[in-house]
Amino acid sequence: MAKDRKDLIKIGELAHLVGVQVVTIRYYEKEGLLDKPQRTPNGYRTYRRTDVDRLRFIRHCRDHGMAIEDIKFLLKLREAPEKDCMEVNTLVDDHIKRLEEQLASLQALKSRLVELRGKCPHSGAISDCGILRDLGGQCRAALESPAPTTQS
Amino acid sequence: MAKDRKDLIKIGELAHLVGVQVVTIRYYEKEGLLDKPQRTPNGYRTYRRTDVDRLRFIRHCRDHGMAIEDIKFLLKLREAPEKDCMEVNTLVDDHIKRLEEQLASLQALKSRLVELRGKCPHSGAISDCGILRDLGGQCRAALESPAPTTQS
């Protein structure tokens, strides 16, 4: 088998194949997503096919907005083919739920901003600006709780 | 309790009034959102009414998802009442536009995740998990661009 020469690639080629930056690969290595690769005599990292697959997996996860820690978890699961995949489903479900929460709060934020923008549809003096006036308004926290522990 | 004037408060009381943490106030000071306050002989920060208003303004902006740098800009505008408020409107418009982009990309991400989740609606062996299989699929970058400069 003449594989030990052809299949070995350097970091730049791996980066190109998967479409990430070289520094990102070294970062993933440092974070433990990628194993420490073999080195050529001059110290260059060398990678194989399996590393390309693994890096692609990582990138797909990241493209789906998953956190590094989640990906570590998925990578570990991927290496235990006999286990049940329920944990994968749970992780994805949780991720979707987080996304939905984030979407809802951004949606609400946008509504408030559009409303705020409506306070000053015209061009005029800063002193008359409804947006700045609104942003300077009262705060809820002051009305809710009684007093700090420093009371007589 | 009658110190110099009754409207001089310490950092903890300011934090309580506005509903932020003490450390956050010091952070805002370091970032230049709040002026360096006067100090008591023992080195404690003392604040006045205007500081309460200013901090409230800052918090309202942050609650609307604005960046510190944007808030600095608004604070500066707020102190020039004779100027035109067009820049305020522009800033808010830009902010809304950014939010809309973010919403769109999160929405798309969620769709992809829901689709991904559909690949494995059941419980079973990791080796059969459609989610992991999908995440391990081919990547676009490999097909798009030709080859790195290190071509034979």
Next chain:
DNA sequence: TATAAGACCTATAGTTACTATAGAGTCAAG
């Protein structure tokens, strides 16, 4: 009066997933 609780002080590091910078070694081509 001693002491303990609480508020305050400064300075530093950690969070996330990278990106940027500096300084240096390796390798092939011209």
Next chain:
DNA sequence: CTTGACTCTATAGTAACTATAGGTCTTATA
């Protein structure tokens, strides 16, 4: 022999805080 592309390590910066450590000051209670 120099140029340029590629590689290496190590450190710092990003956003907006949060956490930690270690210390001082004030006040209430035993």
